[in-house]
Amino acid sequence: MDYWRKPLDAEEINVSQGEVHIIEDRCKGCGYCIEFCPKDILAFSIRFNKKGYHPPEVVGTEKCVNCHYCEIICPEFAIYSVEISTAKEG
Amino acid sequence: MKPAVLTGEHYMTGDEACAEGALAAGCLFFGGYPITPATEIAEHMSERLPGVGGTFIQMEDEIAAIASVLGAAWAGQKSMTATSGPGFSLMMENIGLAACTETPCVVVNVQRAGPSTGLPTMGAQGDMMQVRWGSHGDYEIIALAPCSAQEIFYQTITAFNLSERYRTPVFVMTDEIIGHMSEKVIIPPADQIKTEWRPKPQGRKDRFLLYKPGPNGVAPMPAAGEGYNVHVTGLTHDEKGYPVMSVEAQHQMMTRIKRKILGNLDDIIMTESHQLEDAEIVLVSYGISARTCLAATQQARGMGLKVGFLRLITIWPFAEAQIQALAQRVKGFVTVEINLGQIHLEVMRSAMGKVPCHLVGHHGGTIISPDQVLAKIKEAFPCP
Amino acid sequence: MSLTALAKNGAVPDHPLEDLIRSDRIPHIWCPGCGIGTAFAACLSAMKASGIDLQTICMVSGIGCSGRAAGYVKLDSFHTTHGRAIPFATGLKLGNPKLNVVVFSGDGDLFAIGGNHFIHAARRNIDLTVICLNNLNYGMTGGQVAATTPFLARTTTTPAGNPEAPFNLPLLAWAAGATYVARWTILHTRELTECIQKAMKKSGFSFVEVLGPCPVNYGRRNKEKSLQTLKLYQEQTIIRNNADPTDLEVDFSKKVVLGEFVDKERSTCIENYDKTCRLM
Known part of the structure; x- marks a missing residue:
């Protein structure tokens, strides 16, 4: 998903960085997170989970902006992101 | 403001005696729907309940009435409804839910002649098998049949006590004749009326099992909002209350529901x-x-x-x-x-x-x- | 730090809703691509964000796919009979007015078999939050026509197309007297979460309709894969707050209007009861 236009202060804004966590065995492979990730950092993996679905995997870790959209569109409680600094402290 | 227990000598109908018995038993919720010849119970409760801190609501039909009664029971109240034949038929599905979820409540059926609309203003005793088997599946219920206004007063109290003791729907099966007949009713002082409450859980809330029976076969029951995070379902469930679709779970649940009644027959069966x-x-x-x-x-x-x-x-x-x-x-x-x-x-x-x-x-x-x-x-x- | 390294340190945080779901019952029964899970998650996020004491929140469901929601929330939860979630919730609320009661159920449950209860609860303005996952059909039983199925849509009981017209749910809620009415799709999950939160805090009867796909039973027969349904939600919807309730039909051949349609004040059933009946 691309931005229609670039904000004037885009250079000054400090975009947070996120880390995506996936609970693979909860995934049913609907692909919503992959389709609607604004940064296109998710893709179907070739692995099967224990239910026989291909869970997503992160293909562009450093590009995650921690927007949580994958987390809130996921019907399965299977994916979520955390802010990287927080994750390191934890 | 009148007290919940109207101690004294009265001349009242069976329907009024039923309402007074419920109030004396501690009933604080009535969900009803008008139907001859049970309407007077609802009318009397609508007048009396707000004065004793309770709530009366006239729902949109008898299905809603009994559903609200179950909701109020899980909110921690003693709750009841009263109806007659056609309304009783409409209530059957949620009576099954009450039996399955072991929800205490009292349902009064002031019987009139059926089938269907039948003779609304004339009495009968034709719902005696319906009360036993009216909802689908196997289950046990308790039904009482008083024979006078005075006894309706006492049996309504007993009905509440049994429903609380055994976490089960209890039915008071009266009829148009005693429901509408005025007789002397003596209401004793409040301290002479024995009222019971459902067994309350003890111990750690996170380990609580909603359907793990106590010594008499009955599991303790918390109310919503008390922090037990209960799950209550009409699906076949395990002791935790979680749905389990298996022959074993069905067997265990049914055994528990039947045993708590059939294992306490001496306590429940009253004859004269x-x-x-x-x-x-x-x-x-x-x-x-x-x-x-x-x-x-x-x-x-x-x-x-x-x-x-x-x-x-x-x-x-x-x-x-x-x-x-x-x-x-x-x-x-x-x-x-x-x-x-x-x-x-x-x-x-x-x-x-x-x-x-x-x-x-x-x-x-x-x-x-x-x-x-x-x-x-x-x-x-x-x-x- | 890599994910594996985090896991070894035991430092992977839980899913943010982990404490509100019965994780011992997950994965849930809903099919791949079903919208209920997303709407349900939005509901849990709203509960958390609302600041309401979670121990006072109860969820009541009826029967059907959406009716299973009550079984997955780690709060007092009630999975009742078909169509009767609202009257059960009414008793729960009247029995203990301190409870915050959320009804989460489907369109068939709330508007066909339970339609009468819905309009009466709205009329008497009982303080409930009703969330209807509208997937346009009866999913649990294999995809039969519902009171919300669009005209001419195919279902197992309308193999030649639905000859009936569907309900406009926000219009129905508005006409019956609901004090808060909104509609979103599962794609608009942020707005949805905000509106559910608002609905929960609002005293009075609140209604939130959530459009969600039923890819297996509705989508399959109407040539709509779940992602295509979500694209429809993206392209064929328009957000118009306070829209005229008569303009809110769900017809994806035109634009489907989303937004917050009603937010008004009216004294609740309990307030009126206390004022009217307790002064005798």
């Missing part, structure tokens, strides 16, 4: 004996028809006939053992009821062919006269 000691012919009856039988017994004794009378106060679970014991020593039974043979079938089943069982029944709409009972006694058991 009249001249049974030397009786050869035993009348069996309940509710308004019990009054017919009392008169018939007296008259028969006056004629020198050895007639006794077993009055069923608890209808369900059925007083099978009592009938069985009597069947060993009497010549026969005559069941008297305003239907075409419902409890009569239970008497026959319990007598197990040992002695003849007869019915004095009626299509409904009026009471049975003692003369009809005497005629049946003479016809069925002719003097040698």
Whole structure:
């Protein structure tokens, strides 16, 4: 998903960085997170989970902006992101 | 403001006595829907409940009425509804939910003649099997059948106590005749009325099991908002309350629901004996028809006939053992009821062919006269 | 730090809703691509964000796929009979007015078999939050026509197309007197979460309709894969707050209007009861 236009202060804004966590065995492979990730950092993996679905995997870790959209569109409680600094402290 | 317990001597209808009994038992929620001949119970509760801190609501139909009663029960209240035939039919699905989820509540059925709309203003006792089997599946319930306004007052209290003690729906099966008849009702002082509450859970909330039975077979029951995070479902569930779709879970759940009633028969079954000691012919009856039988017994004794009378106060679970014991020593039974043979079938089943069982029944709409009972006694058991 | 390294340190944080779901019952029964899970998650996020004491929140569901929601929330939860979630919830709320009662159920449950209860609860303005996952059909039983199925849509009981017209749910809620009415799709999950939160805090009868796909039973028969349904939600919807309730039909051949349609004040059933009946 691309931005229609670039904000004037885009250079000054400090975009947070996120880390995506996936609970693979909860995934049913609907692909919503992959389709609607604004940064296109998710893709179907070739692995099967224990239910026989291909869970997503992160293909562009450093590009995650921690927007949580994958987390809130996921019907399965299977994916979520955390802010990287927080994750390191934890 | 009137107190919950209206101690004193009153002249009131059976329906009013029912409402006063409920209030004396601590009922604080009534979800109802108007229907003859039970409407007066709702009317009386609508007037009285707000004054004692309770809530009355007239729902959009009887289905909603019983559903709201179950909701209020899980909110921690003693709750009830009252209805008659057509409304009782509508309530059946949620009565099943109450049985399955072990939800205490009291349902009063002021019976009128059916089927369908039938005779709305005229009494009958035709819902006695419906109360036992009306909802789908196997389950146990408790049903009581009072025979006077005074007894309606007391039996309504007993109904609440039994429903709390056994976490089960309890039914008070009255009829249009005693519901609308005005009689003397004595209401004792509040401290002489024994009221019970559902067993409360103890111990760690996160380890609580909603359907793990205590010593008498009944599991403790928390209310919503108390922090137990209960899950209540009409699906077959395990002790935790979680749905489990398996033969084993079904077996365990059904065993528990049946055992808590069938394992406590001595505590639940109430009967009253009249001249049974030397009786050869035993009348069996309940509710308004019990009054017919009392008169018939007296008259028969006056004629020198050895007639006794077993009055069923608890209808369900059925007083099978009592009938069985009597069947060993009497010549026969005559069941008297305003239907075409419902409890009569239970008497026959319990007598197990040992002695003849007869019915004095009626299509409904009026009471049975003692003369009809005497005629049946003479016809069925002719003097040698 | 890599994910594996985090896991070894035991430092992977839980899913943010982990404490509100019965994780011992996950994965849930809903099919791949079903919208219920997303709407349900939005509901849990809203509960958390609302600041309401979670121990006072109860969820009541009826029967059907959406009716299973109550079984997955780690709060007092009630899975009742078909269509009767609202009257059960009414008793729960009247029995203890301190409870915050959320009804989460489907369109068939709330508007066909339970339709009468819905309009009466809205009329008497009982303080409930009703969330309806509208997937346009009866999913649990295999995809039969519902009171919300679009005209001419195919279902197993309308193999030639639905000859009936569907309900406009926000219009129905508005007409019956609901004090808060909104509609979103599962794609608009942020707005949805905000509106559910608002609905929960609002005293009075609140209604939130959530459009969600039923790819297996509705989508399959109407040539719509779940992602295509979500694209429809993206392209064929328009957000118009306070829209005229008569303009809110769900017809994706035109634009489907989303937004917050009603937010008004009216004294609740309990307030009126206390004022009217308790002064005798």
